[in-house]
Amino acid sequence: MMSAQLIVSAIAPNRPGMTNDIVQLVQSFGATISESHMTVMSKEFAVIMEVTGPWNALTKLEHQLPVKAQQLGMLTMIKRSDKPINQPKMTPYRVTFSNISDRTIIKNITEFFAQNTINIEELNCRTLLSPQSDQYSGEVKLTVSLSDEQSPDDIRLKFEQFCSEQNLQAEITLLKNC
DSSP states (O other): OOEEEEEEEEEEEOOTTHHHHHHHHHHHTTOEEEEEEEEEETTEEEEEEEEEEEHHHHHHHHHHHHHHHHHTTOEEEEEEEOOOOSOOOEEEEEEEEEEEOOTTTHHHHHHHHHHTTOEEEEEEEEEEEOTTTOOEEEEEEEEEEEETTSOHHHHHHHHHHHHHHHTOEEEEEEOOOO
8 A cells, every 4th residue: 555644733732641642643543653843832832743654544634633633722734745756865964053142143044054055954943041140042953964966075164164253153963874
């Protein structure tokens, strides 16, 4: 039987057991979560996941998930998707910025990667308020991909120059076993 996939996102008030409820809900339709990102922001639980399975299981999930999710207090969005074909070979890197005090710097960070034609596969940022000083400190973690046509050494030099100009502490490392 041919496998298909859906991208599902949901937001709901956070409570213990929310992750379990979502996993059981997806599996009750005969589907499998192949990739997911779940987090709590403020008082809300948020998830985006890729769900795979036979086309009939995903069709049931598409039609019945909104009603079931509403019973759990969730807002959902669902979109059918396909695996990319003939995608060029990409090499993933982890980029970590630490001790960020300027909460608007993320615009400059994403702009750097866009201007250098580097795809951001994943972006996570966290801002913490220091209880001693009322100062913000943050961290930004990205997973980026370089194509075989891009020179890692050239990108690294541009990256180091960017970090120096922006007064950022950062490192870029090759991700292995991806």
